[in-house]
Amino acid sequence: MVVWERIRRDFPVLGQLYDGKSLIYFDSACMALKPVQVWEAMEYYYKYLGACGGAGRSTHSLGSETSMLTEDARNKMASFINAESPNEIIWTRNATEGLNLVAATIPLSKDENVVTTTLEHHSGMLPFYKRCKETGSELRLVEAKEDGTLDPADFEEKIDDKTKIVSFVHASNLTGTVAPLEEVIKIAHEHDALVVSDEAQFAPHQKLDVRDIDVDFCVLSVHKACGPTGIGVLYGKYDLLKKLDMYMVGGDVIEDVVYEGGEVIPKYLPPPHKFEAGLQNYGGMLGAGAAVDYLQEIGMKNVHNREQTFSRKLLEGILELEKFEVLGPLDYKQRAALVSFRPESDAVNHLDITEYFNEMIPNYKILMRSGNMCVHPFQYQIGINPGKGEGVVRASLYIYNTMNEIDIFLTELENFAKVID
Numbered sequence: 001m002v003v004w005e006r007i008r009r010d011f012p013v014l015g016q017l018y019d020g021k022s023l024i025y026f027d028s029a030c031m032a033l034k035p036v037q038v039w040e041a042m043e044y045y046y047k048y049l050g051a052c053g054g055a056g057r058s059t060h061s062l063g064s065e066t067s068m069l070t071e072d073a074r075n076k077m078a079s080f081i082n083a084e085s086p087n088e089i090i091w092t093r094n095a096t097e098g099l100n101l102v103a104a105t106i107p108l109s110k111d112e113n114v115v116t117t118t119l120e121h122h123s124g125m126l127p128f129y130k131r132c133k134e135t136g137s138e139l140r141l142v143e144a145k146e147d148g149t150l151d152p153a154d155f156e157e158k159i160d161d162k163t164k165i166v167s168f169v170h171a172s173n174l175t176g177t178v179a180p181l182e183e184v185i186k187i188a189h190e191h192d193a194l195v196v197s198d199e200a201q202f203a204p205h206q207k208l209d210v211r212d213i214d215v216d217f218c219v220l221s222v223h224k225a226c227g228p229t230g231i232g233v234l235y236g237k238y239d240l241l242k243k244l245d246m247y248m249v250g251g252d253v254i255e256d257v258v259y260e261g262g263e264v265i266p267k268y269l270p271p272p273h274k275f276e277a278g279l280q281n282y283g284g285m286l287g288a289g290a291a292v293d294y295l296q297e298i299g300m301k302n303v304h305n306r307e308q309t310f311s312r313k314l315l316e317g318i319l320e321l322e323k324f325e326v327l328g329p330l331d332y333k334q335r336a337a338l339v340s341f342r343p344e345s346d347a348v349n350h351l352d353i354t355e356y357f358n359e360m361i362p363n364y365k366i367l368m369r370s371g372n373m374c375v376h377p378f379q380y381q382i383g384i385n386p387g388k389g390e391g392v393v394r395a396s397l398y399i400y401n402t403m404n405e406i407d408i409f410l411t412e413l414e415n416f417a418k419v420i421d
Contacts (some may be wrong), residue, residue, distance in 0.1 A: 008400045010035035010294075020227060024366040024405045029173050029201060029338050029373075029396030032226050034287075041290035042228060045069070045283040053261045053282050054252050054273075066282050073270075077157075080292040081218075082209040083235055084268035090234040090241075090272040091285060095200045098219035099167070101275065102196050103127035105244040110136035112164040115155065115193075118381050119144040121181075122301050123372040124198045128167055137164075144378055146313040148175030148328040152183040161180050163193040170218075171202040174375040174394070175328030176335030178202070178309070189214070194240070200338055202226055204398075205307055207300040210235055222284070226399075227291030231284030242270035248277040249300070288403050293336030303399055307337035310397045314339050317410040323417040327382075327392060336397035340373065342384075350391040361412050369394045 008014060011033045015025060026035060026189040043067070051057040054068035071086070078086040092098045104127070108114070114128045118141055140158045145152055150168070159166060166188040171178050181197060187197045197218040199208055204225035209219060222231045236244075246253065246268065253274050258265040268274045295303065312332040318324055324341040342350055342360045348368040357366040370380055370393045372386040384390045395409065 003320060007298065009404060010037065011034065011400045012147070012312055013394060014400060018365055021363055021365045023365055023389040024408065025401070026366060026368045026395040026397060027222070028398035028410065030369050030397055032204065033400060034223050034228065035226055035294055037294050038227055038287045038290045042283045042287040045286050045372070052279065054280060057252070069284040070280070070282050073285045076289040076292050077233055080296060081203065081235060082211050085238055087272055088235055088238050088241065090236070090275045090278055092232040093230055094223070094232040095198060095219040095221040098232055099123055099196070099198065100127045101234055102217050103131045103246045105247055106194065106412050108135045108164060109139050112162050113138040113140050114165045114167065115140045115142060115158045115163055116167045117142045117150060118377045119145055119150065119175065119177065119375065120169055121173055121198065122168055122376070123370050125377070128165065129163055143381060144177070146382060147330065148172060148177045148378070149334065150177065150179045152180050152187060154183045156187050159187055159191050159193060161191050163188070163191055165196060169201070170199040171205070171336045172375070172376065173338070174199050174329070174340055174373045176338045178334060178336060181205060181215070181243070185214055188330065205336055206304045222288045222291060225291055228284045228296055230288035231281050238271060247275055247337055249306050250277040252280070253277045253409070266352065287299050306399065307397060309333065310401060310403070311335060311337040313403065313406050314395060314397065317406065318413065321414055321417050337398070338394060340392040340394040342392045343420065345420050350393045353393045353416065356416055357412065364408060366412065
C-alpha cells in the first residue's frame with residue numbers, strides 16, 4: 001500500500017512557506033518537483049566522484065565508478081520502459097534533442113512524406129517541418145478534433161506507401177488527450193512507415209511498454225518524471241539505431257580515428273554510444289536512475305490510478321462552474337491529469353488568472369502555467385490566436401498533490417468567477 005503522505009514528504013519544497021504562504025504546485029506538466037532521493041543521487045556524484053566516465057575516458061577508480069553507475073542508470077531506464085536492451089537507450093539533453101536526432105538522421109527523400117498532427121508540441125512538429133523543407137518531402141498534418149482527440153481513421157487517410165515517418169504525441173501537454181497510439185502504429189507499420197512517439201507527458205504517469213506497443217522510436221524528458229533537468233532519453237529499436245547516421249561527432253563516439261595515407265579514417269562505436277558525443281551529464285544520469293527507481297517503487301499503476309481520481313475531480317469541478325472553456329476531451333478517462341482552460345468572459349485573460357492565484361489568495365500560492373504551451377497550431381485551429389496574446393491556463397497534477405489541494409483550488413476558482421461576473 002502506498003502511503004501518499006509519506007510520498008509528499010519526499011518533496012521538501014511543499015513543506016515550505018513562500019512569502020508566508022503555503023505552496024500548491026499545479027505545474028508538473030512543465031516541470032515535476034524532485035524528491036530527496038533524486039538530488040541525493042546527484043549529490044553523490046558531485047560530492048564523491050566528479051570524474052569522467054564513458055568508454056575510453058578515465059579508467060581510474062573514480063572514473064570507473066562513474067562509468068559503472070551511469071550504465072546502471074541506463075539499465076534502469078531500459079527496464080522502466082521495457083526496452084529489449086539498454087543499448088536501445090540513448091541519453092540526450094531532453095525530449096527535444098531526441099526528436100531532432102531522429103528527424104535529422106532517418107533517411108528521407110523528396111518523394112516521401114512525414115505524417116504528424118496539429119496537436120504536437122513545437123518540439124514534436126518543427127524538427128520534421130525543418131527536415132521536410134530541407135529534403136523537399138511533404139509534411140502531412142492530421143487535424144485533431146475540436147475536442148482535442150485524434151481519430152485513427154484520419155491517420156489512415158494520410159498514411160500511404162510513401163510515408164517514411166509518423167510522429168505524434170502520446171499524451172498532449174495542452175489538452176491532456178491520450179492518443180490511440182497502438183492503433184496508429186499498426187496502420188503505419190502496414191505501410192512500412194516508422195513511428196516516433198513523444199512520451200514526455202505519458203511515461204511519467206502511466207506504464208510505457210515500448211515492446212508491447214511496438215513503437216520504433218520514442219522520447220521522454222526526465223525532468224517531467226521527478227528527475228533532473230538537462231537529461232532526456234531517446235529509445236530506438238536496436239536494428240534501426242544501427243542504420244542511422246551520426247547526429248553529432250567528436251569524443252566518446254569513436255572506436256578509433258586512423259591516420260593513413262594522408263587521410264583521416266574514423267571508426268565509430270555502435271549504439272548507443274555513437275549518439276552520445278562529448279562529455280556527458282553524469283550527475284543527471286544518476287538522478288534519472290534514481291527517479292525511475294522512485295516511480296517504480298510507487299508503481300506506475302498506482303500513479304495512474306491516483307491521477308485518474310485527480311483528473312476526474314479537477315475536470316468535473318471546472319466544468320460545473322460553467323464560466324470557463326475547457327480544452328480537450330470531456331471524459332476524464334481519455335486524458336492525463338491536467339486541464340487547460342480559459343475564461344468565457346473577456347474581462348480577464350489567462351495571465352490575470354495565474355497572477356491572481358499566485359498573488360491574491362489568502363494563505364496559499366497556487367502555481368499554474370499560462371500561455372500557449374508550445375502548441376500554437378491546434379489553438380489557431382480552434383480559434384485561439386497566440387499571435388494576439390490569447391492563451392489558456394493549465395493546471396497539471398502529479399503524485400505529490402492531494403484532493404484537498406484540488407478542493408482549495410476549485411473553491412478559489414469559483415470565487416474568482418464571481419469577481420469577474
